[in-house]
Amino acid sequence: MWRKVLVLTLAVVLVGVAGFGQVKNPDTMIYLPFGSPESLDPHYAYDTSSSQVIFNTYDSLIRYDHSRIDAFLPMISLEVPTVENGLIRDGGKTIEFPLREGVKFHSGNTLTPEDVAWSIKRGILFDRSAGPMKLLIEALSGAEYYGIRDWFEGFSGMAWSDAVTQDRMVKSAEAREKLIAFYNEVVDPIVTVEGNSVVFHLNRSYGPFLFQITHYSSWASIIDSQWAIANGAWDGKADGWWRWNDLHPTETPLHTKVAGSGPYKLVEWDQGNQRIVLERFEDYWQGPAPMKNVIIWGVDEFSTRKAMLLAGDADLINVPNQFIDQFKNIPGIRAVTGFPLASVTNIHMNWGVDPVSEYLGSGKLDGRGIPPDFFTDIHVRRAIIHLINYDAYMEDVLSGLGKMVPTDMPEGYLGYDDTLPKASFNLALAERELKQAWDGKLWEVGFVMPALYNTGNMMRQTGAEMLKVYMESLNPKFKVNVIGLQWATYLAAGNNNLLPLFFIGWSSDYPDPHDFIFTYYHSQGTYSEWRGEPYRQFLRENTDALIEEALFEPDFDRRAELYRTVQEIVIENVVASPLYMPTGIQVMRDWVDGWWYHPMRSPELEFFFLSK
Amino acid sequence: MTAFIIRRLFLLPVVLFGVTLLLFTMVWSLGSDRLISLYISTPEAMKSADAKQRLIEKYGLDQPAIIQYGKWVGNVLRGDLGYSMSSHQPVLEGLLARLPYTLELTIFSLIPVIFVGIWLGVKSGVHHNRPLDQGIRIFAIVGWSLPDFVFGLLILMLFYSQLGWFPPGLYSLATEQAMRMDNWTHYTRMVTFDAILNWRWDIFLDGIRHLVAPVLTLAYLWWAFLLRVTRSSMLDVLSKDYIRTARAKGLSEKVVINKHARRNALIPVITVAGHMVVQLMAGVVIVETIFTRPGIGTFSARAAQQLDYFAIIGFAFFFSLILVIGNLIVDISYALIDPRIRLS
Numbered sequence: 001m002w003r004k005v006l007v008l009t010l011a012v013v014l015v016g017v018a019g020f021g022q023v024k025n026p027d028t029m030i031y032l033p034f035g036s037p038e039s040l041d042p043h044y045a046y047d048t049s050s051s052q053v054i055f056n057t058y059d060s061l062i063r064y065d066h067s068r069i070d071a072f073l074p075m076i077s078l079e080v081p082t083v084e085n086g087l088i089r090d091g092g093k094t095i096e097f098p099l100r101e102g103v104k105f106h107s108g109n110t111l112t113p114e115d116v117a118w119s120i121k122r123g124i125l126f127d128r129s130a131g132p133m134k135l136l137i138e139a140l141s142g143a144e145y146y147g148i149r150d151w152f153e154g155f156s157g158m159a160w161s162d163a164v165t166q167d168r169m170v171k172s173a174e175a176r177e178k179l180i181a182f183y184n185e186v187v188d189p190i191v192t193v194e195g196n197s198v199v200f201h202l203n204r205s206y207g208p209f210l211f212q213i214t215h216y217s218s219w220a221s222i223i224d225s226q227w228a229i230a231n232g233a234w235d236g237k238a239d240g241w242w243r244w245n246d247l248h249p250t251e252t253p254l255h256t257k258v259a260g261s262g263p264y265k266l267v268e269w270d271q272g273n274q275r276i277v278l279e280r281f282e283d284y285w286q287g288p289a290p291m292k293n294v295i296i297w298g299v300d301e302f303s304t305r306k307a308m309l310l311a312g313d314a315d316l317i318n319v320p321n322q323f324i325d326q327f328k329n330i331p332g333i334r335a336v337t338g339f340p341l342a343s344v345t346n347i348h349m350n351w352g353v354d355p356v357s358e359y360l361g362s363g364k365l366d367g368r369g370i371p372p373d374f375f376t377d378i379h380v381r382r383a384i385i386h387l388i389n390y391d392a393y394m395e396d397v398l399s400g401l402g403k404m405v406p407t408d409m410p411e412g413y414l415g416y417d418d419t420l421p422k423a424s425f426n427l428a429l430a431e432r433e434l435k436q437a438w439d440g441k442l443w444e445v446g447f448v449m450p451a452l453y454n455t456g457n458m459m460r461q462t463g464a465e466m467l468k469v470y471m472e473s474l475n476p477k478f479k480v481n482v483i484g485l486q487w488a489t490y491l492a493a494g495n496n497n498l499l500p501l502f503f504i505g506w507s508s509d510y511p512d513p514h515d516f517i518f519t520y521y522h523s524q525g526t527y528s529e530w531r532g533e534p535y536r537q538f539l540r541e542n543t544d545a546l547i548e549e550a551l552f553e554p555d556f557d558r559r560a561e562l563y564r565t566v567q568e569i570v571i572e573n574v575v576a577s578p579l580y581m582p583t584g585i586q587v588m589r590d591w592v593d594g595w596w597y598h599p600m601r602s603p604e605l606e607f608f609f610l611s612k
Numbered sequence: 613m614t615a616f617i618i619r620r621l622f623l624l625p626v627v628l629f630g631v632t633l634l635l636f637t638m639v640w641s642l643g644s645d646r647l648i649s650l651y652i653s654t655p656e657a658m659k660s661a662d663a664k665q666r667l668i669e670k671y672g673l674d675q676p677a678i679i680q681y682g683k684w685v686g687n688v689l690r691g692d693l694g695y696s697m698s699s700h701q702p703v704l705e706g707l708l709a710r711l712p713y714t715l716e717l718t719i720f721s722l723i724p725v726i727f728v729g730i731w732l733g734v735k736s737g738v739h740h741n742r743p744l745d746q747g748i749r750i751f752a753i754v755g756w757s758l759p760d761f762v763f764g765l766l767i768l769m770l771f772y773s774q775l776g777w778f779p780p781g782l783y784s785l786a787t788e789q790a791m792r793m794d795n796w797t798h799y800t801r802m803v804t805f806d807a808i809l810n811w812r813w814d815i816f817l818d819g820i821r822h823l824v825a826p827v828l829t830l831a832y833l834w835w836a837f838l839l840r841v842t843r844s845s846m847l848d849v850l851s852k853d854y855i856r857t858a859r860a861k862g863l864s865e866k867v868v869i870n871k872h873a874r875r876n877a878l879i880p881v882i883t884v885a886g887h888m889v890v891q892l893m894a895g896v897v898i899v900e901t902i903f904t905r906p907g908i909g910t911f912s913a914r915a916a917q918q919l920d921y922f923a924i925i926g927f928a929f930f931f932s933l934i935l936v937i938g939n940l941i942v943d944i945s946y947a948l949i950d951p952r953i954r955l956s
Binding site: 129 | 642646647648649650652655660706780792911
C-alpha cells in the first residue's frame with residue numbers, strides 16, 4: 001500500500017516537473033533587486049526601492065534628456081522652461097510649465113494643472129521627518145528652510161510644538177489662525193494655476209530648481225488629486241492641513257496604492273514576498289509600453305538572484321561590485337560596467353572630536369591615543385591622503401568599478417574639473433608630512449588612532465585596512481585600529497561628534513554641485529556636523545559665502561567658477577579627502593533591449609524603454 | 613488533564629509579559645541615538661537640521677522604557693503590535709501574512725523528516741554496528757555537520773541552476789496569474805492547500821515543485837537528529853525483556869520489530885518530533901532566504917538586521933505564543949499516547 005502511494009507521489013511530482021520546465025515569459029520583464037520599497041507614496045519615499053516603482057508609475061513635469069544630467073526634455077509640461085522661451089522670468093523667481101492636454105491617470109481621470117499644484121502643495125505640507133520634501137522646501141523657500149515646521153515658525157513666530165500636538169491636533173484658536181494664514185500667505189501662492197499652465201513662484205532664484213522637479217526626483221511626481229482626496233489624502237483646504245503633516249505610512253492612502261499617470265499601473269505589492277507586479281497602462285500618453293507586465297522582486301540572497309538570471313527566470317538582476325567577475329564571458333548574459341554614478345565615498349577627518357569619545361584612546365599626544373583636535377594639523381591630513389594606494393584600490397577592491405575624483409563631488413557636475421589636483425599614493429611624502437606634524441612631536445611619540453567604518457561595507461573596511469598597513473609601515477610607534485561599527489552605532493557616534501577618522505559616502509538627490517558642495521564644505525552641511533567645531537569655523541571663514549553665492553547665481557558660468565574656487569580651497573587645505581567615485585554595473589540577459597543608464601536613476605530601471 | 617491545560621494557559625500571559633518586557637528593556641537601553649537608525653538608512657536623510665529631533669519626538673524615543681512599554685501593551689491589547697519599518701507594514705499584518713508560508717514549509721518538511729528519519733533510525737537500530745548502521749550514521753553525521761546555507765546553496769545550484777527542476781520562490785508566473793483570477797479563493801494562503809481547495813492540481817504541482825528544494829534542505833539537516841533519537845530508543849527497547857519474550861515465543865523478526873519494538877521505541881520520538889515542529893519553524897531563516905520564501909524567518913532576520921524593534925518584539929511575542937501552545941500540545945499528546953504518564 002505505502003509503496004503504491006510513494007510511487008504515485010513520485011509520479012505526480014515528476015509529471016509536474018516535466019510540465020513546468022523551461023517556462024518563457026515573453027510578455028513579462030522580471031527584475032531582481034534586493035529589499036523592498038519603504039512606501040509607494042512619492043512624498044514619503046526616500047529610498048531607491050520605492051523610487052524604482054514611482055519612476056515607472058508616475059510622471060513629472062520634465063525629464064532628463066536620456067543619460068545626460070545637464071539637459072531636459074518635456075514630459076507632462078509641453079516645454080522645458082528657459083529664460084529664452086520666456087518661461088523662466090523675474091530673474092529666475094517665476095517658472096511656468098504649460099501642460100500637455102488629454103493625459104490620463106490610471107483611474108481614468110484627466111490630469112489637470114490643479115493636480116500638479118495639489119501634488120506640490122500636498123508634498124510640502126506632508127513633509128515627513130527625515131523624508132525627501134526638505135529638498136523641495138529648500139528650493140521653494142529660497143534655501144531659508146528645510147522643513148515645513150521651521151517655515152511655519154519663521155512665518156508665525158510661534159513654535160510648532162505650541163501650535164500642534166503630537167497627535168496633530170491644533171492647540172488653540174490663535175494657533176489655528178496662524179496655521180491657516182501660513183497656508184494662505186506662504187504655501188498656496190507658491191504654485192498657481194494660470195490657464196493650462198502651472199506657475200512656480202520662488203522666494204529667490206534657486207540654481208538647482210529644475211533638478212528638483214524633474215523625473216527621478218520622486219517627490220515631484222504628479223498625483224491624481226481627485227482619487228487621492230477621495231481616499232483620505234489632504235483635502236486641499238487651508239483649515240486643517242496640519243492633520244496631514246508627517247503622516248505614518250499606514251495613514252496615507254498612497255502608501256500601498258498608486259495614483260499616477262505613468263506607463264505602468266500597480267497590480268500588486270506583496271510586501272511579504274517583496275514582490276511588485278506592474279501592468280502596462282494602455283492609455284499612456286506616449287503610447288503603451290513594449291512589455292505587458294513587469295515584476296520587481298526583492299531577492300535578498302545574491303546566489304539566488306544569480307541562479308535565476310542564469311536559468312532565464314529573471315531578465316535583470318542587481319549585482320554587488322565584488323561579484324561582477326562572475327558574469328564575464330557567460331553566454332546569454334550581458335554585463336555593462338563603468339558608467340558614472342552620482343555618489344562619492346570619502347575619508348573624513350574630524351577636527352574637533354568630542355573629548356568624551358572612546359575612540360580617542362588617551363585623548364593626548366602621548367603615543368597611546370590622539371588629541372581631539374588631532375586633524376587640525378594640516379600635515380596629518382596631508383599624510384593621510386597619501387597613504388591610500390588609489391590605483392590598487394580601484395583595481396583590486398572595486399574590480400575597476402571606481403574612479404578617483406579631485407574633491408567630494410562626482411564627475412560631470414557643474415564646476416567639476418578633472419585637471420584639479422587629486423590625492424596620490426606617496427609614502428615618502430606621507431613620511432615627510434608626519435615628521436612635520438605637531439612640530440615634530442608626533443614622529444617622536446607616535447599615536448594610536450582609529451579608522452572607523454560601518455560593518456558590512458567591505459569597500460570602506462578595505463580602505464581603512466589599507467590606511468593601517470601603510471601608516472604602520474612608516475613608524476613602529478604609529479598604530480591604527482580598524483574598527484567596524486553597526487550602522488546604528490555608527491550613525492549615533494557620527495551625529496554625536498565621536499568619530500575621529502571614518503569612512504562614509506554621499507549619494508546625490510539631484511545632479512547639482514550644491515548637493516555635494518553644501519553637504520561637505522558648508523558649515524551647515526550634514527557632514528560638517530560630524531567633523532567638529534574647528535572644521536565648521538574654517539568653512540565659515542573660507543567657503544560658506546562662496547557656496548551661498550553660487551546657490552542663487554543664475555549664470556551657469558559664474559556658478560561653475562564659484563564651485564571651482566571652493567574646490568581649490570578645500571584641496572589646498574586638505575578639507576577634501578575623497579576615496580572614490582563608484583561607477584555602475586548592470587547585469588542582464590542579452591535578450592533585454594533598450595537599457596541605458598542614468599546617474600540619477602541607476603541601478604533602478606525605467607521599464608517603458610525596455611523590451612525583449 | 614483539564615486542570616493541567618488551564619494551569620498552562622494561565623502561565624501564557626506571564627511568559628509573554630516576561631519575554632516582551634525583557635526585550636523592550638534591552639532594546640530601549642540602547643538609547644535614542646541608536647534606535648533612531650531604524651528611521652535613517654542613509655546619511656542623506658539627516659540633511660535637515662531638525663530631522664533627528666523630529667524623529668525622536670515622533671516615535672517617543674526619548675521617553676523612558678517603562679512608559680513606552682505601557683503604551684505598547686495598551687496597543688497590543690487592541691491588536692496592534694506596532695509598525696515594522698523593515699517590512700513596511702504593521703507587525704501583526706506582516707507576521708500573519710508570512711505565517712502560512714513558514715507553516716507550509718514546516719508541514720511539508722515534517723513529512724520526510726519524520727517518516728524517513730524514523731525509518732532510518734529503526735533500520736540503524738535493528739542493524740546495530742553492521743555496515744548498514746555505519747552507513748546510516750555517516751549519512752546522519754554529514755547532514756548534522758553541514759551548515760544549512762552551504763547545503764541549501766548546493767541544492768539550489770544542482771537542482772535549479774544545473775537541472776532546472778526546482779526553482780526558488782513560492783510559485784511560477786503562470787500560477788501567480790491564475791491566483792489573481794476571480795475564480796481563485798485564498799483559503800489558507802498556503803499555495804498547495806489552496807490549490808487543493810480550489811481544485812487546481814496544476815497549481816498544486818507547481819507549489820510542490822517550489823517546495824522540493826527547501827524541504828530537502830531542511831529534511832536532510834533534521835533527519836540526522838531524529839534518526840539518532842530513534843536509533844537510541846530502538847536500541848533501548850530491543851534490549852528489554854518483553855522483546856526477548858516475543859522472540860522466545862517464536863514470533864518472526866519482522867513482527868517483533870514492527871509490532872513490539874518499533875511501537876514502543878516511538879514514544880520518546882513523538883515527543884521530540886513535537887518540539888521539532890516548533891524548532892523547525894524557528895530555524896527556517898536561512899532556508900527561506902536562500903529559496904526566497906517570505907516566511908516569518910526572513911521577517912525576523914530582516915528586523916534584527918535593521919534594529920526594527922517593534923518587529924523584533926512582535927516576533928518574540930508571537931513566537932512565544934506559538935512555543936507555549938506548541939509545547940502544551942506536545943505534553944498533552946504525550947500523555948494521550950502513553951497512559952502511564954499523568955499530567956500533574
